[in-house]
Amino acid sequence: NAGVTQTPKFRILKIGQSMTLQCTQDMNHNYMYWYRQDPGMGLKLIYYSVGAGITDKGEVPNGYNVSRSTTEDFPLRLELAAPSQTSVYFCASSYLRGWTGHAYEQYFGPGTRLTVT
């Protein structure tokens, strides 16, 4: 299993440009997440999905959009890039375990380092 893969690894965008960050997992996990991590900070949840066709906002959704057409893929779209979106973006996935019904032990991808200038 490759686990969680993210592309690209690095990207430089000009202000106002758009791009899609790709995320794929091959573990058949229902839950997928997008986080951003600013320098020296913890991760902040942008969007998450509990299954194909279902997405919801996290802490910092403004300026981003997501879709989940398949179990495997969870792309993150930036429509009008701004310098405030310069960050490292992590995708994660997880599965349900029976004893709590909660999703946990998230598996993280290697991250995409995005710079907007």
Added chain:
Amino acid sequence: GESVGLHLPTLSVQEGDNSIINCAYSNSASDYFIWYKQESGKGPQFIIDIRSNMDKRQGQRVTVLLNKTVKHLSLQIAATQPGDSAVYFCAELYNFNKFYFGSGTKLNVKP
């Protein structure tokens, strides 16, 4: 203004000593917690978890303690090794599906 957070709290320990990393969580309704380790240039990696109906959980060389009264978690690493050098985050599960992460502590192990 708010600090940009470029300087993480840092804990420096000697190789072989025990390390204790602390975390304050924000929501008294959070019922599940995870400690993650993040090495430079990589995504976070699961270390150990604990449910809110427990006070303590032990893994291999790691122990997590939960004090719900003061909303505090700690991660204890026994016999710290150079490979333990990383940034450590606690995360709380809130509102069923969402995890909220702390800002992290950098552990520096001196040989």
